[in-house]
Amino acid sequence: MYQTFKLAFRNIGRNKTRSLLSALAVAIGMALLLLMAAVLEGEMRGSMQNSIKLQSGHLQIHAASYDENKISLKWEDLIEQPEQVIEKLKSLPQVTVATPRLVASAILTMGDESKGVQILGIDPASEANQPFRNGMIDGQFIEADDREGVLVGQTLADKLGLKVNDNINLLMTTSNGDVDEQLFAVRGIYSTHIPSYDENTVFMPLAKAQAFTATENHASTIFVMLQNQEQANPVAQALTSSNLKVLTWRDQNALITQFEDFAGVFMIMFYLVVLGITATVVTNTLVMAVFERTREIGILAAIGMKGRGIMAQFLAEAALLATGGVIGGLLIGGALVAYFTIYGIYIGDYGVTGLLFEDHIYAHLTLENTITLTIVTYIITLIASLYPARLAARLEPVEALHGLGA
Amino acid sequence: MEVTNVTNATRVFKIGEVETKALRGVSLSIEDSEFTALVGPSGSGKTTLLQLIGLLDQPTMGSVSINGTNATHLNRNQRADLRRNAIGFVFQFFALIPTLTAYENIEMPLLLNGMKAADRKQRVNEMLEAVGLSDRAHHRPDQLSGGQQQRVAVARALATNPKLILADEPTANLDTENGKQIMDIMQRLNQETGVTFVFATHDPRVIGYAKRVVTLQDGLITNDSKTNGES
Numbered sequence: 001m002y003q004t005f006k007l008a009f010r011n012i013g014r015n016k017t018r019s020l021l022s023a024l025a026v027a028i029g030m031a032l033l034l035l036m037a038a039v040l041e042g043e044m045r046g047s048m049q050n051s052i053k054l055q056s057g058h059l060q061i062h063a064a065s066y067d068e069n070k071i072s073l074k075w076e077d078l079i080e081q082p083e084q085v086i087e088k089l090k091s092l093p094q095v096t097v098a099t100p101r102l103v104a105s106a107i108l109t110m111g112d113e114s115k116g117v118q119i120l121g122i123d124p125a126s127e128a129n130q131p132f133r134n135g136m137i138d139g140q141f142i143e144a145d146d147r148e149g150v151l152v153g154q155t156l157a158d159k160l161g162l163k164v165n166d167n168i169n170l171l172m173t174t175s176n177g178d179v180d181e182q183l184f185a186v187r188g189i190y191s192t193h194i195p196s197y198d199e200n201t202v203f204m205p206l207a208k209a210q211a212f213t214a215t216e217n218h219a220s221t222i223f224v225m226l227q228n229q230e231q232a233n234p235v236a237q238a239l240t241s242s243n244l245k246v247l248t249w250r251d252q253n254a255l256i257t258q259f260e261d262f263a264g265v266f267m268i269m270f271y272l273v274v275l276g277i278t279a280t281v282v283t284n285t286l287v288m289a290v291f292e293r294t295r296e297i298g299i300l301a302a303i304g305m306k307g308r309g310i311m312a313q314f315l316a317e318a319a320l321l322a323t324g325g326v327i328g329g330l331l332i333g334g335a336l337v338a339y340f341t342i343y344g345i346y347i348g349d350y351g352v353t354g355l356l357f358e359d360h361i362y363a364h365l366t367l368e369n370t371i372t373l374t375i376v377t378y379i380i381t382l383i384a385s386l387y388p389a390r391l392a393a394r395l396e397p398v399e400a401l402h403g404l405g406a
Numbered sequence: 407m408e409v410t411n412v413t414n415a416t417r418v419f420k421i422g423e424v425e426t427k428a429l430r431g432v433s434l435s436i437e438d439s440e441f442t443a444l445v446g447p448s449g450s451g452k453t454t455l456l457q458l459i460g461l462l463d464q465p466t467m468g469s470v471s472i473n474g475t476n477a478t479h480l481n482r483n484q485r486a487d488l489r490r491n492a493i494g495f496v497f498q499f500f501a502l503i504p505t506l507t508a509y510e511n512i513e514m515p516l517l518l519n520g521m522k523a524a525d526r527k528q529r530v531n532e533m534l535e536a537v538g539l540s541d542r543a544h545h546r547p548d549q550l551s552g553g554q555q556q557r558v559a560v561a562r563a564l565a566t567n568p569k570l571i572l573a574d575e576p577t578a579n580l581d582t583e584n585g586k587q588i589m590d591i592m593q594r595l596n597q598e599t600g601v602t603f604v605f606a607t608h609d610p611r612v613i614g615y616a617k618r619v620v621t622l623q624d625g626l627i628t629n630d631s632k633t634n635g636e637s
Binding site: 003007010011013014295296299300301302303304305306307309396397398401 | 457460462463482483486487489490491494495497501502503504505506514515517518519562
């Protein structure tokens with residue numbers, strides 16, 4: 001084995017440029033795959049974490065009849081006295097945050113401009129709103145007793161030219177079906193770095209939202225964060241009752257999971273294309289080596305090396321090329337992934353309904369992806385060498401030696 | 407004892423629709439310790455006959471046996487085993503592996519034989535000494551002269567202690583002095599170790615070393631005679 005690899009190592013060194021280019025093809029292919037896998041993982045992971053943090057929480061509790069797609073404000077579709085449910089929730093050790101929210105649709109008008117938005121009535125003091133508090137870029141966060149103040153997202157502010165202290169008009173349908181409108185002041189502008197979210201979500205204090213929509217001490221949902229997202233199912237089962245339904249983060253983010261599955265299929269096709277190109281380069285290199293070294297193959301056969309020994313020789317060369325390529329791929333891919341993990345890739349407003357993509361995708365390379373891609377690249381490179389290796393092994397000694405005049 | 411026996415061997419090469427009969431029914435028996443020259447003009451079939459004896463090729467008809475083993479029906483691997491254990495080769499163009507040193511080239515057939523490292527080392531050094539190249543052991547072929555390369559090839563052919571060495575035009579690419587050195591070495595090893603040499607040549611100076619001269623013409627043996635082989 002050692003001798004086989006020693007000879008393989010020297011053979012690779014005979015045409016350094018060609019070997020280097022072949023290993024580089026493997027390295028670039030692998031680096032590309034690592035980057036793609038990391039970007040996709042980062043995108044999916046980011047979207048899921050954003051959704052949990054900003055939208056779904058680990059759990060959401062609704063009234064049994066509530067349809068989250070219709071945003072009903074009828075009392076029978078809302079949770080009455082949400083504080084009582086929250087008291088019960090807080091007695092559970094897994095629950096870290098539980099806060100009521102009222103969701104309503106509205107039309108925001110400023111001057112001649114109008115825009116459909118979602119109003120989120122929140123308890124400003126709740127820890128669940130920390131991501132918005134942290135994302136304040138101008139003005140101040142709303143207070144619980146503020147009767148006229150709202151927060152708007154940066155994207156919406158940019159589109160409508162809104163500034164802090166500007167007045168906006170909100171038109172909403174109330175719980176009893178009436179239409180009401182009121183003037184509000186922009187207290188502050190926040191950014192979640194998710195353009196689709198920032199364009200469509202306006203925050204106001206829960207009490208004001210309840211008063212405005214005539215929902216009086218009702219909430220659309222109770223947003224719950226747990227110590228660990230894996231606790232969602234058991235806690236949900238414990239909380240489900242005849243008048244309440246509990247949705248886990250998985251239930252609410254099925255679209256992300258489906259998108260992830262679709263992206264996974266796309267990635268497999270991308271792997272096949274990139275590795276197919278890489279394999280072609282390796283096959284080409286080794287076929288050239290077989291033709292260049294036909295005489296030597298004949299000599300080895302003449303002194304008694306069997307076909308499998310000759311095959312092993314070329315497989316060893318492929319293994320060395322693969323090793324060099326994989327190491328190069330890990331270094332190049334690792335550097336690219338590290339860069340995009342820190343600085344991200346700017347994608348702007350990539351608005352897909354139900355998916356909260358940030359304006360940057362931050363790469364996230366998992367150990368599992370790294371190991372899988374390393375093994376797959378290695379195996380594909382070895383498979384690519386099977387044809388030239390068999391070609392060499394099947395040469396008749398006398399044909400191989402022909403060039404020697406033997 | 408008979409080292410090789412070729413019985414009524416025919417070898418037909420077919421290129422497209424054209425058939426070329428390189429051998430037309432050759433029978434030849436080589437005994438232990440012979441120093442035999444196959445001679446004849448180009449195209450006479452001497453190289454083809456050497457390839458059949460060396461199990462590098464198979465006869466279209468007829469049979470070849472090595473040390474009493476009929477090789478006609480052996481598969482590729484069995485023929486490789488027999489070649490490795492019983493036959494050594496010296497080719498016209500030296501035929502060394504360019505990435506290996508002289509030492510490593512001689513060591514290669516011993517590695518294939520599975521010889522232990524210590525025994526290998528001893529045997530390679532013996533062979534290097536036998537061909538007068540101990541001081542060139544760690545030189546690669548491109549650092550050796552043509553004569554030195556052919557001496558390495560002779561040492562490699564003899565390393566596994568085969569009964570039979572086949573040499574195809576071993577001096578064709580050497581100058582007179584180096585050609586003489588190679589033939590002297592081969593003759594000395596034949597006399598000292600009793601290993602059988604069969605070599606194809608049309609160089610009269612080389613033919614002079616042979617104790618037996620087999621002449622081929624148009625794929626047939628036309629003469630088979632013993633000589634004094636004194637060079």
